[in-house]
Amino acid sequence: MKTYYDPDDLKKFGKIKDFQPELGEKFFDYYGSVFEEGALTAREKSLIALAVSHAVQCAYCIDAYTEDAMEKGCDEEQMMEAVHVAAAIKSGSTLVHSVQMMNKYKQLSM
Amino acid sequence: MGVLTHKSLSAQKHELSEVDRQLELLKQADLTPFQDKLSETDLFPLKALNVDVFQINVGKMCNQVCNHCHVDAGPDRKEIMTRETMQQCLDAIDKTTCSTVDLTGGAPEMNPDFRWFVEQLSAKGKKIIVRCNLTIIVANKKYNDLPEFFKKHKIEVASSLPYFTSAKTDAQRGDGVFDKSIKALKMLNEVGYGKEGTGLVLDLVYNPSGAFLPPDQLSLQADFKKKLKTRFDIVFNQLYAITNLPISRYLEYLVASENYEGYMNKLVEAYNPVAASNVMCRNTISIGWDGYIFDCDFNQMLDLKVAAKGQHLKDFDIESLVNRTIIVNQHCYGCTAGSGSSCGGTVA
Numbered sequence: 001m002k003t004y005y006d007p008d009d010l011k012k013f014g015k016i017k018d019f020q021p022e023l024g025e026k027f028f029d030y031y032g033s034v035f036e037e038g039a040l041t042a043r044e045k046s047l048i049a050l051a052v053s054h055a056v057q058c059a060y061c062i063d064a065y066t067e068d069a070m071e072k073g074c075d076e077e078q079m080m081e082a083v084h085v086a087a088a089i090k091s092g093s094t095l096v097h098s099v100q101m102m103n104k105y106k107q108l109s110m
Numbered sequence: 111m112g113v114l115t116h117k118s119l120s121a122q123k124h125e126l127s128e129v130d131r132q133l134e135l136l137k138q139a140d141l142t143p144f145q146d147k148l149s150e151t152d153l154f155p156l157k158a159l160n161v162d163v164f165q166i167n168v169g170k171m172c173n174q175v176c177n178h179c180h181v182d183a184g185p186d187r188k189e190i191m192t193r194e195t196m197q198q199c200l201d202a203i204d205k206t207t208c209s210t211v212d213l214t215g216g217a218p219e220m221n222p223d224f225r226w227f228v229e230q231l232s233a234k235g236k237k238i239i240v241r242c243n244l245t246i247i248v249a250n251k252k253y254n255d256l257p258e259f260f261k262k263h264k265i266e267v268a269s270s271l272p273y274f275t276s277a278k279t280d281a282q283r284g285d286g287v288f289d290k291s292i293k294a295l296k297m298l299n300e301v302g303y304g305k306e307g308t309g310l311v312l313d314l315v316y317n318p319s320g321a322f323l324p325p326d327q328l329s330l331q332a333d334f335k336k337k338l339k340t341r342f343d344i345v346f347n348q349l350y351a352i353t354n355l356p357i358s359r360y361l362e363y364l365v366a367s368e369n370y371e372g373y374m375n376k377l378v379e380a381y382n383p384v385a386a387s388n389v390m391c392r393n394t395i396s397i398g399w400d401g402y403i404f405d406c407d408f409n410q411m412l413d414l415k416v417a418a419k420g421q422h423l424k425d426f427d428i429e430s431l432v433n434r435t436i437i438v439n440q441h442c443y444g445c446t447a448g449s450g451s452s453c454g455g456t457v458a
């Protein structure tokens with residue numbers, strides 16, 4: 001194993017079933033159902049997935065959902081806006097925790 | 111992202127302007143042969159069902175040099191159909207019961223005999239489709255009245271528009287193409303095209319600006335309708351989402367951008383036997399500018415002539431064409447991926 005990430009490994013995702021078929025099967029069934037057209041369109045779900053991929057910083061997911069979003073008819077502007085949503089929530093969640101820091105600061109200060 | 115060269119592969123003397131080189135490259139890819147895929151569902155040999163559509167390529171000359179063009183068309187291409195060959199087309203059409211004549215190019219309107227040809231076809235009462243690249247309408251004063259001419263002959267206009275923004279459109283079709291296309295669409299709308307109740311059909315053709323597959327046709331159509339209406343007050347009838355086939359300039363793009371292997375794998379993985387049973391070549395024949403007959407416009411560009419008795423209009427033999435076996439190759443995977451692809455959009 002020369003690298004931790006290999007783009008070709010993405011194609012082997014299905015192989016996780018080799019080590020635990022039953023749970024793997026259940027996961028892929030669930031995964032497939034989640035992304036079906038529902039109350040949200042398949043395109044909206046793809047953009048959410050793209051944003052979450054960035055939030056969890058998964059190289060495989062970014063690769064897969066960039067392509068998926070393009071194949072769902074999204075353009076670069078929409079895709080970047082989705083990533084900004086993830087970034088805003090991530091930075092917002094960091095900053096909103098500073099209220100806790102401020103509370104503690106005030107508690108410890110004279 | 112690609113850079114538009116403004117020259118056809120042929121003018122650049124690019125190795126991929128040669129058919130043999132393209133076929134060699136398609137063969138090299140380490141993929142299941144298309145005919146084996148067809149065999150899995152008893153579709154090989156692939157047989158024609160009828161000849162309902164005559165798709166006629168009246169020449170490779172075009173005012174644009176799009177990045178993905180499977181014709182390798184452009185202003186530097188001089189191959190165009192003569193009136194004599196058009197007459198042979200008309201004679202051949204008379205020997206069939208075809209319902210539709212689909213005119214393509216290049217920019218078909220640049221052929222000096224285009225209007226004459228349309229008038230003859232119109233007199234035969236056939237449904238006529240013109241694959242209009244839109245910008246030709248505003249390219250020169252002499253083309254400004256095309257919307258009126260189309261209307262007079264109740265032509266169905268099918269026009270490429272890869273996206274409702276200029277960035278994506280211009281990246282594929284050339285700088286300024288989006289703005290000119292919008293202008294032309296407005297001119298078509300003005301004479302009634304795309305408007306309810308007029309019977310004048312204006313369809314748009316989407317193809318991906320890159321190495322990915324097209325989105326779902328209906329959802330994309332809804333998006334296009336909404337965006338074109340609100341942003342530009344433009345209306346149209348249907349949107350066809352078509353897949354780019356790995357030949358000519360699109361093949362060159364795939365190779366140069368190192369997407370060739372990935373794209374071919376994607377097409378093979380997305381193979382859909384339902385789409386395969388509905389491929390357009392089963393009810394179409396394609397005529398080249400010089401009168402040769404092919405299964406489709408793609409086979410025409412690869413110089414894969416029909417496997418029928420008469421391979422040229424002068425020996426036109428409808429019986430043999432209706433009963434022919436279609437010549438397939440690895441590029442055919444482009445017609446069978448996902449919901450399938452044809453000149454009329456998805457097929458499955």
Ligand code: SF4
Nearest residue numbers: 172174176179216243
């Ligand atoms: S894709 Fe159409 S408009 Fe573009 S160069 Fe080819 S023939 Fe011309």
Ligand code: SF4
Nearest residue numbers: 389391406408442445
């Ligand atoms: S490329 Fe032509 S011959 Fe091949 S499946 Fe498509 S329409 Fe038929």
